[in-house]
Amino acid sequence: MKTGGYERDPVLERLPGLSSCGDAHDPAAASFALLSFNRFIRSFPLVGFLLSLLCLYTWMSLVYFLLRSMGGSSMIFKNRSFTSKHHRAGKSSRSSRKVREGHKKAKMQKESACPPPKRRVLCFHMVSLIVGREQRMFVAHEDVLSRSPFFNVVLKDQFVGDNPERVLGLPEEEPELLSCILEFLYKGDYYPRLIHNKAQDAWELEDAKQDFSIPDGSRSSSSEATFFHPGTGGLILRDTAVYCAAEKYGLGELKHLALRKQGLQSGIPIDVILRSARYVYDNTPDSEYRLRAHYLAMIIRTRDIFKDSGTMQFEMEMGHPIFFDLFVAMCNHLDDLEEMSMNH
Template identity: 70%
Template structure:
């Protein structure tokens, strides 16, 4: 596979890639060239494709989702040490996305990529991992939410609902955010959905009284 604007090369087995309906269909249309098939993915980010391939081979991507038996809770591998990765890639929650021109949440991009490639289990994994992140700045959350809306179909609800709930829960922080004001002035479906979600939230509170 030739990936990204820098044309990074990735190798993978056809039977592994074919777990994805997207790759399966694309590979059927390819002819052998020098004993191998070649896929061009110029719009894909190498770091994200690396996560996808790791998931296809291992069922997870770094940092792995681990279960703590003592507290019966889930956590991310090396969550408190972003520099100790063992050479397996970044464990930071964000990465710079050239198409966005700024940093976004990595798990959001993985989720959107999994949506494109038809990998439902990877979507569930990415969403669960994102739910374990904390201390993310408001501007990164809003930028990532807009990315999610721009890169998922209207029928997709889980990731969008995650962001709406997150913004509502953190409304005091977002109310003071200049980025929030600027984003709302720019508009978009994200903020209509947020308005509806907040109205529903207020209705639920009224019914509880």
């Protein structure tokens, strides 16, 4: 029996669910086979579940293979990071760890090759000062001495580098004067110190004693007003010598302090005043006027005492620049007095 150009097998037609090869393209046969497969799956659900797992495993294996072929799933899902718009992806964690370890190892090797820098240790160098003809020794800190412009220049010129033997000779200096200089550099004053009397609201010298030879008794004198200076062969005012030393060492504050202290002294003999005045002129430059003017004013104020003094006459006969300045100062003083009398 022929149908549509081919024969059907009568045996196969009698078996339900089976057909010949010629029916492979028959739509009715295909739908019948699908219904038979569905009927089989419903009859055996466990087999269907196993087949589903097999298909899922096959699909995941295929995806894993494709990802491995494209560069590795770890780089795409775990270590792919976009640090900036200029970089596509960062390095993997394993590569970054290796790089960090490499940098750390190189840094340790570099630090071991190069010795650590030396710590800066503050050293307070001591300077030995050999002073005067007797070579008395004083010891002071270099940084304290450097506050004086004179010592600052000398220390830089003589002590170059870390020389352990730091000795400075001052053969022309008097030890007592240098002691006052060092006391001022360390404490800001020297003996006798300047003290403020709160009861009288006035300044006075330490350990000062009242001088009752003066009528008002308001002046005081100190037992340390003078000292023996070998260069002059006699006593001179201590504050005058300190003032001249401060001029030498460039200590302006010490000059001001010495001048204030000298103004508080009283009861000084005429020979000490004149000898101290000569010392000022011999140990200060011509531009110095404060202490010189102080002596000239003191002589003029007490001219009644000086005009009858044999010491004053002897000093004037010997001659000294101070007496020319004194003559000029007295002429100016007389002119001032005459002008004042005319105004009145």
